[in-house]
Amino acid sequence: MDQVLFYAAAALALVSALVVIGQKNPIYSAFGLIVTLCSLSVIFGLLGSPFIAALQVIVYAGAIMVLFLFVLMLLNVRSEQDAPGRGGRTLGAIAVALVALLVAQAGAVLVRAEPGPAPAFDASTQRMAEILFSPQFLYVFEATSILILAALVGAIALAKKDF
Amino acid sequence: MTASPLVQELVIAAVKVAVIMGALLGVFSLMTWIERRVLAFMQFRLGPNRTGPFGILQPIADGIKLFFKEEVMPAAANKWAFLAAPVVAVGTSFLAVAVLPYGPPFTLPRLAFLPTWLWPEWLWGRSVQLQIATIDVGLLFIFAIAALGVYGVVLAGWAANNKYSLIGGLRSSAQMFSYELSLGLSFVGVIMLAGSFQINDIVSSQAGRAAGWFLGWNAFVQFPAFLVYFAAATAEVARTPFDLPEGETELVAGFHTEYSSMRFALIQMAEYINMITVAVLATNLFLGGWHSGVPGVPSEGLLGFVFWGGKVALLLFVFIWLRGTLPRFRYDQLMHFGWKVLIPVAAAWILVIASFVTFWAR
Numbered sequence: 001m002d003q004v005l006f007y008a009a010a011a012l013a014l015v016s017a018l019v020v021i022g023q024k025n026p027i028y029s030a031f032g033l034i035v036t037l038c039s040l041s042v043i044f045g046l047l048g049s050p051f052i053a054a055l056q057v058i059v060y061a062g063a064i065m066v067l068f069l070f071v072l073m074l075l076n077v078r079s080e081q082d083a084p085g086r087g088g089r090t091l092g093a094i095a096v097a098l099v100a101l102l103v104a105q106a107g108a109v110l111v112r113a114e115p116g117p118a119p120a121f122d123a124s125t126q127r128m129a130e131i132l133f134s135p136q137f138l139y140v141f142e143a144t145s146i147l148i149l150a151a152l153v154g155a156i157a158l159a160k161k162d163f
Numbered sequence: 164m165t166a167s168p169l170v171q172e173l174v175i176a177a178v179k180v181a182v183i184m185g186a187l188l189g190v191f192s193l194m195t196w197i198e199r200r201v202l203a204f205m206q207f208r209l210g211p212n213r214t215g216p217f218g219i220l221q222p223i224a225d226g227i228k229l230f231f232k233e234e235v236m237p238a239a240a241n242k243w244a245f246l247a248a249p250v251v252a253v254g255t256s257f258l259a260v261a262v263l264p265y266g267p268p269f270t271l272p273r274l275a276f277l278p279t280w281l282w283p284e285w286l287w288g289r290s291v292q293l294q295i296a297t298i299d300v301g302l303l304f305i306f307a308i309a310a311l312g313v314y315g316v317v318l319a320g321w322a323a324n325n326k327y328s329l330i331g332g333l334r335s336s337a338q339m340f341s342y343e344l345s346l347g348l349s350f351v352g353v354i355m356l357a358g359s360f361q362i363n364d365i366v367s368s369q370a371g372r373a374a375g376w377f378l379g380w381n382a383f384v385q386f387p388a389f390l391v392y393f394a395a396a397t398a399e400v401a402r403t404p405f406d407l408p409e410g411e412t413e414l415v416a417g418f419h420t421e422y423s424s425m426r427f428a429l430i431q432m433a434e435y436i437n438m439i440t441v442a443v444l445a446t447n448l449f450l451g452g453w454h455s456g457v458p459g460v461p462s463e464g465l466l467g468f469v470f471w472g473g474k475v476a477l478l479l480f481v482f483i484w485l486r487g488t489l490p491r492f493r494y495d496q497l498m499h500f501g502w503k504v505l506i507p508v509a510a511a512w513i514l515v516i517a518s519f520v521t522f523w524a525r
Binding site for chain 1 (some may be wrong): 189303306310315336339347360
């Protein structure tokens with residue numbers, strides 16, 4: 001059951017990720033990204049961490065993507081009219097070839113790898129909080145929040161020239 | 164013949180889903196009538212009173228009318244997005260419903276006079292609760308689904324390719340993500356005091372306080388959080404005074420201007436289901452769930468359902484009451500209230516509760 005769900009979610013994530021980069025209309029890309037993020041959340045849930053799964057949806061699929069869509073709709077971005085020129089096509093072809101190579105390599109590694117027993121994994125909310133607020137990670141955690149705060153203040157300062 | 168445990172669980176789950184969905188749809192259609200009647204009385208009118216006794220059959224008449232109306236889709240609309248938007252709206256509103264408890268756990272009676280195919284022996288004395296899924300992060304799940312619910316509105320507003328729809332969609336996305344923050348922050352104090360994300364734990368944590376009196380409920384213990392929750396939730400379901408997304412005086416009908424017939428009904432249904440969800444959540448998180456609030460008055464079984472249902476009905480009435488009383492906010496007032504009043508109050512309250520939990524409670 002878990003495996004079926006995992007492969008379904010993984011396939012959905014991959015297909016919608018392709019939609020994100022393949023679509024000309026940016027709104028479709030945004031919706032593709034939302035589906036990708038939701039399927040990733042399913043995978044987090046399957047890994048035994050409903051907390052991270054819920055946060056993934058709340059923060060990324062919910063808050064951040066709504067902002068993306070909001071801006072896209074506010075600016076009323078039309079889909080790209082012009083097809084990319086010759087140079088763009090060549091570059092695209094090279095990129096696709098590279099990605100295909102990467103996928104093939106990853107597949108080869110996966111096929112050769114012996115599926116060992118999954119390590120004991122406790123990602124409950126309490127355990128996560130204990131790790132996050134342990135002396136080992138506390139300073140990193142606090143530093144991250146200060147970094148985000150600084151970015152916020154910086155964004156406001158850039159957007160609003162006259163106070 | 165006894166069915167295997169898996170079959171038993173599946174049967175119980177299916178019946179629960181059927182009962183909860185049926186009850187929600189019933190309450191939804193009744194609410195459309197009650198709201199119009201109550202609003203009418205508040206405005207010295209009569210409201211719909213022609214169809215059936217007191218007009219109670221009005222929702223059925225409305226349903227038939229909407230069913231036979233022509234479905235219109237604007238020529239310039241984005242077809243798939245236009246079709247998907249009501250589905251997204253209804254889907255997310257029904258997903259959130261799944262993790263809420265509806266009333267207390269109760270024991271199924273032993274009804275030996277019923278035929279065994281209808282009431283088999285393995286049901287006798289079994290304890291069940293009207294809750295489809297009991298998950299550990301129930302509250303976070305609801306919050307996540309509420310975050311996704313915005314997309315139904317955004318998609319509807321964008322897909323119709325109509326300027327009123329687009330402005331309505333933009334307004335509601337801005338409003339929803341502004342008020343989602345204070346909604347989430349208002350939960351935090353509740354979660355910290357209960358020490359759990361699970362809604363059943365939060366309900367029972369309130370019953371033990373203040374010797375079982377209603378003063379121990381979160382609505383009284385955490386009064387600021389309750390106020391923030393109620394304001395943010397009203398904005399989240401876009402009810403007056405926060406109904407700017409469909410402000411009909413400026414925007415025709417906002418994001419659902421171009422929707423007609425059953426698709427309009429679906430959007431309407433999503434809005435009412437969201438409103439019921441918000442009321443049920445407030446009852447469970449802040450108003451002590453199915454507990455009576457008076458020591459000595461039992462809150463098990465049928466009586467619990469009465470208390471629980473009464474609280475939900477009261478909250479739903481308050482929503483209608485607000486609509487009949489308050490004028491709509493102006494857009495800048497809305498943003499000001501959300502960002503500069505609700506969020507600081509909620510954040511300060513988290514600080515209070517966090518210091519209480521850290522320094523006194525443990």
